[in-house]
Amino acid sequence: MTRSTQSLIRLRDLSESRLEDVLDLAQRFKAGSQRAELTGKSVGFLFFRGSLRTRTSFEVAVQQLGGRGVHLSAGSDFWELEARDGVVMDGTAPEHVRDAAAVLSTYCDALAIRPKPAGKAWEVDRRDEGIRAWASNSQVPVINMESALWHPLQVLADLLTLRETFGKDIKGRRLAIVWTPSPTPAGPAVVHSLLHAALRAGANVSLAHPPGYELDGGVLSEARQLTAEGDATFEEVSSADAAARGADVIYARSWGALESYGQPTMAAHRVAQSRDWLVDEKLMSLGDDARLMHPMPVRRNLEVTDEVLDGPRSLVYRQAANRLPTQKGLLSLLLRGGA
Numbered sequence: 238m239t240r241s242t243q244s245l246i247r248l249r250d251l252s253e254s255r256l257e258d259v260l261d262l263a264q265r266f267k268a269g270s271q272r273a274e275l276t277g278k279s280v281g282f283l284f285f286r287g288s289l290r291t292r293t294s295f296e297v298a299v300q301q302l303g304g305r306g307v308h309l310s311a312g313s314d315f316w317e318l319e320a321r322d323g324v325v326m327d328g329t330a331p332e333h334v335r336d337a338a339a340v341l342s343t344y345c346d347a348l349a350i351r352p353k354p355a356g357k358a359w360e361v362d363r364r365d366e367g368i369r370a371w372a373s374n375s376q377v378p379v380i381n382m383e384s385a386l387w388h389p390l391q392v393l394a395d396l397l398t399l400r401e402t403f404g405k406d407i408k409g410r411r412l413a414i415v416w417t418p419s420p421t422p423a424g425p426a427v428v429h430s431l432l433h434a435a436l437r438a439g440a441n442v443s444l445a446h447p448p449g450y451e452l453d454g455g456v457l458s459e460a461r462q463l464t465a466e467g468d469a470t471f472e473e474v475s476s477a478d479a480a481a482r483g484a485d486v487i488y489a490r491s492w493g494a495l496e497s498y499g500q501p502t503m504a505a506h507r508v509a510q511s512r513d514w515l516v517d518e519k520l521m522s523l524g525d526d527a528r529l530m531h532p533m534p535v536r537r538n539l540e541v542t543d544e545v546l547d548g549p550r551s552l553v554y555r556q557a558a559n560r561l562p563t564q565k566g567l568l569s570l571l572l573r574g575g576a
């Protein structure tokens with residue numbers, strides 16, 4: 238058996254041409270291609286925290302490609318795993334990721350992991366040590382199903398959605414990324430991946446959030462580097478209105494303040510002050526026939542109004558639906574043998 242070991246921790250792990258291949262394959266699957274690229278292959282899914290879309294779409298993707306998915310949930314199917322190297326394992330974790338990854342690699346042709354960041358210190362969680370430990374100790378590809386820093390699978394679906402809406406070339410399109418409030422905010426992984434993907438594609442990005450909600454410093458530096466290397470532009474603005482003006486897409490997403498990372502009470506307090514960040518028809522009307530995107534889950538009438546979510550400009554269900562063909566495209570590319 239030819240085994241590929243290319244992992245996908247972040248979108249940049251795919252070259253421009255391989256990214257195009259995934260999106261082309263996804264479009265072929267949507268057009269009815271029945272290729273059974275995973276016949277006889279097994280994919281292990283390890284969830285260290287919950288998921289609705291990622292779990293379901295990935296399992297269905299493997300099934301539709303003729304493979305078999307094996308689902309394991311931390312806490313019920315297996316135990317805590319140690320990710321640090323060289324430690325004396327006298328704590329609560331009875332097994333090391335190094336051993337778990339080596340063993341599961343002998344059963345599965347790929348491992349898809351949704352890690353759970355510790356949630357105490359951003360400087361620690363931003364290193365993505367858990368998913369990286371899996372990738373460096375696995376003999377088969379490891380696919381990141383959303384770590385602290387990156388969510389490449391969501392953004393593959395977003396890129397397909399943009400391609401279907403505006404055509405293959407989104408150079409010069411204006412993307413407004415707008416922070417939205419939530420008492421249980423997500424991490425910034427989607428926005429990090431989206432920001433880089435949009436700039437790589439040549440889009441002009443305007444990012445709006447309240448003070449204190451700056452994205453990861455390393456991610457922002459890379460974003461500025463991308464604008465220096467290409468035609469894309471990137472600006473940070475202080476209001477949703479400023480970002481939305483003239484936008485082709487308003488991409489709404491809640492994320493927690495990294496400056497108060499690990500302090501949920503502080504996050505809830507900030508939500509109470511942030512009602513004016515609701516995405517409604519008035520905000521949408523500032524765009525240039527703007528479409529709404531959101532990766533979900535979405536808090537209705539706190540992040541986005543019912544009217545906008547259920548209206549004709551909303552692409553949110555299409556984004557969610559596109560998780561399936563893009564993951565089929567990715568799995569086909571990674572697992573069809575020496576790809």
Ligand code: CP
Nearest residue numbers: 288289290291532533
């Ligand atoms: N967007 C997304 O990844 O959804 P889930 O958390 O439900 O998988």
